[in-house]
Amino acid sequence: MSDCLTRRSAAVCLLLAFALHPSVTPLAETTLRVGITSFSTSRGNPFNTTSGLPPLYTYAAFFEGLTRVDNDAQPVPMLAERWESEDETSWLFYLRPGAQFSNGEPVDATAVAATYAIMQTDLGKTYPVTRELAGIIAVEAVDDTTVRIRTSAPDALLPHKIAALKIVPPRYWADMGADEFAAAPIGSGPFMITESAPARMKLVRSPTAWRQPLVDALEFTAAAEPVARVQGVLSGQLHIGAQLGPDEISLVEAAGHKMVIGFDPSMQVLAFITEKKSPLQDIRVRRALNYAVNRDAIALGLLGGYAKMATQTTPSFAFGWNPDIEPWPYDPARAKAMLIEAGYPDGFSFSAEILLGSASFAPQVYQQVAVDLARVGVTLSLRQIPATQYARGVYQGDWSGEAIGIDYGVNPSLDALTPMVRHSCLWIKPWFCDPSVPPLIAQAEAAFDLEERRKLTQEVMAHQLSLAPAILLYETARFDAVSSKIQGYEIAIGHISYDKISFVD
Numbered sequence: 167m168s169d170c171l172t173r174r175s176a177a178v179c180l181l182l183a184f185a186l187h188p189s190v191t192p193l194a195e196t197t198l199r200v201g202i203t204s205f206s207t208s209r210g211n212p213f214n215t216t217s218g219l220p221p222l223y224t225y226a227a228f229f230e231g232l233t234r235v236d237n238d239a240q241p242v243p244m245l246a247e248r249w250e251s252e253d254e255t256s257w258l259f260y261l262r263p264g265a266q267f268s269n270g271e272p273v274d275a276t277a278v279a280a281t282y283a284i285m286q287t288d289l290g291k292t293y294p295v296t297r298e299l300a301g302i303i304a305v306e307a308v309d310d311t312t313v314r315i316r317t318s319a320p321d322a323l324l325p326h327k328i329a330a331l332k333i334v335p336p337r338y339w340a341d342m343g344a345d346e347f348a349a350a351p352i353g354s355g356p357f358m359i360t361e362s363a364p365a366r367m368k369l370v371r372s373p374t375a376w377r378q379p380l381v382d383a384l385e386f387t388a389a390a391e392p393v394a395r396v397q398g399v400l401s402g403q404l405h406i407g408a409q410l411g412p413d414e415i416s417l418v419e420a421a422g423h424k425m426v427i428g429f430d431p432s433m434q435v436l437a438f439i440t441e442k443k444s445p446l447q448d449i450r451v452r453r454a455l456n457y458a459v460n461r462d463a464i465a466l467g468l469l470g471g472y473a474k475m476a477t478q479t480t481p482s483f484a485f486g487w488n489p490d491i492e493p494w495p496y497d498p499a500r501a502k503a504m505l506i507e508a509g510y511p512d513g514f515s516f517s518a519e520i521l522l523g524s525a526s527f528a529p530q531v532y533q534q535v536a537v538d539l540a541r542v543g544v545t546l547s548l549r550q551i552p553a554t555q556y557a558r559g560v561y562q563g564d565w566s567g568e569a570i571g572i573d574y575g576v577n578p579s580l581d582a583l584t585p586m587v588r589h590s591c592l593w594i595k596p597w598f599c600d601p602s603v604p605p606l607i608a609q610a611e612a613a614f615d616l617e618e619r620r621k622l623t624q625e626v627m628a629h630q631l632s633l634a635p636a637i638l639l640y641e642t643a644r645f646d647a648v649s650s651k652i653q654g655y656e657i658a659i660g661h662i663s664y665d666k667i668s669f670v671d
Contacts, residue, residue: 196669197383198652201395201404204388205367207557210351210359211344212332213285213293220553222577223408224386226662227369228268229332229353231578232259232278232313233325237659239485239580241325245273245333245354246313254320254614259328261311268358268372271335275307280336289344294561297587297594298330301611320614323485329578329660356665357384364388380654380668390522399423399647406655407647411527412470418647426646428657429483431580432573433476434528435636436518436535437589439597444568445514452634454504457497458542459535459637468530473643478627479574479582479589481641483659486582486610486623491631494638501542513543518569519559522550531639532571560588563595570597573642577660582623583607589635598635 206221208214212229215221232246241249246259265273282305285296301324304316317324332353339347351359356379357369369384387404389395396414398404400421410418415425438446445451465475474482477493505513520532529550536546549567551559558564560572574585586592586607591599606629610622631638648655654666 196381198381199385199404200406201387201389201398202408204553209348211348213295227357227664228355230355231329233329234661235580255317257315259313265376266374267335267354269352273354274310275313278313279305279307281333319612322614322616322619323581326579377665379665405649405652410645422650426648428644430642430644431577431659432575432642433481434573434639437570437572437636439568448508450504450508454501456494457501459538460496474641476638478631484576484580484582488624488627515545517547517567519567520550520571521556522552
């Protein structure tokens with residue numbers, strides 16, 4: 167089994183695992199086929215990307231954290247069965263006994279500590295997840311199944327935040343290195359990868375997983391165009407077509423399938439790049455553009471009433487959402503007056519970059535924003551860019567326009583402060599930086615009492631909104647087409663329970 171811990175192929179490891187785990191009974195051969203928009207630009211490195219889409223669809227199949235956060239913004243057990251605070255800056259997490267990675271390495275306290283140590287290397291310090299967990303200063307193995315996590319300041323939401331840390335097998339990571347691990351990742355989830363190509367990934371059931379799936383195999387296919395994902399389900403080539411829109415509901419249902427609708431842990435915006443010289447550096451202009459957009463028409467028209475209108479820079483189910491904030495009103499006359507006051511009586515032009523292969527309705531939403539802005543004399547040019555180029559913008563600041571179609575994603579913690587790292591001066595390559603924001607974030611994060619933390623976070627939301635960092639749009643909804651042959655598929659916030667999906671008898 168020692169070769170399995172290092173470089174031996176996943177297929178050979180699988181056969182050895184079955185031999186070593188005779189209690190696992192092979193199921194009838196079944197392959198669940200899922201169509202997604204794209205694969206993560208980081209492939210299988212769970213630290214080098216945030217936890218939203220598209221990694222959500224693939225990572226949930228083979229990676230696990232100590233916890234995950236449910237739809238009620240409560241942390242629930244995963245690799246950790248329970249946890250408790252020793253004091254305001256120290257927590258104990260008690261691991262699930264006997265859990266293993268798919269290569270046979272134990273998921274023990276040493277593995278958790280070693281995973282954290284990866285993020286403390288020179289390379290690891292550049293990872294987005296490292297920044298999200300910056301408040302952690304130490305992860306220690308107390309015994310085989312107990313981990314102590316220390317923080318630099320009180321953090322009442324640590325059990326929420328730690329969900330971002332996906333645990334990896336330390337010996338395999340050390341042997342492979344970051345790049346090779348990303349090409350052939352191993353985790354403790356219900357499936358293990360056997361084949362990975364640019365547009366396709368094949369996985370088989372991991373017999374060592376503590377969450378045993380109900381199907382033997384899983385296959386992901388990347389198809390950027392929504393029509394390809396819809397037709398895949400209608401033709402039987404796919405069982406699940408992800409990230410569609412309300413326009414496809416009738417088509418899918420008419421064919422006898424179903425559209426599963428849920429909410430993603432984010433809200434969508436057209437974010438302003440204020441680190442570049444442009445009219446958008448003027449707060450009066452940014453506020454005017456918000457008055458110019460008819461969000462009701464977007465939410466009720468383009469999104470069919472399935473998505474909520476955003477009132478602030480966090481979705482309404484996040485911890486710290488402020489219920490006292492009213493929706494930004496639609497007032498084009500006021501928008502025009504503010505533009506005149508700011509010195510732009512004839513308007514101006516700017517451009518925005520939008521991710522190619524996002525939800526099928528996203529381009530229509532941004533086009534509607536452009537139509538609304540045109541009514542007050544502002545010309546918005548939209549350009550769709552591939553995921554690789556988009557990632558360069560997010561992580562390297564390589565944007566060609568003055569705005570970005572992006573989200574305020576609260577996955578996996580459902581903490582309203584989570585996306586504030588990216589959308590503030592705290593980000594390594596900030597696009598919006600107002601020095602008044604980070605001290606308020608720090609003050610909220612330091613409150614160990616949950617209600618005080620909630621109140622201070624709500625104040626951050628109100629202050630951030632007053633700065634008009636973006637055109638607020640909608641809380642992100644997800645529309646996934648599911649074949650009539652499939653049962654057990656649900657949209658949970660920030661998680662997909664692949665172990666609960668099965669074929670209809």
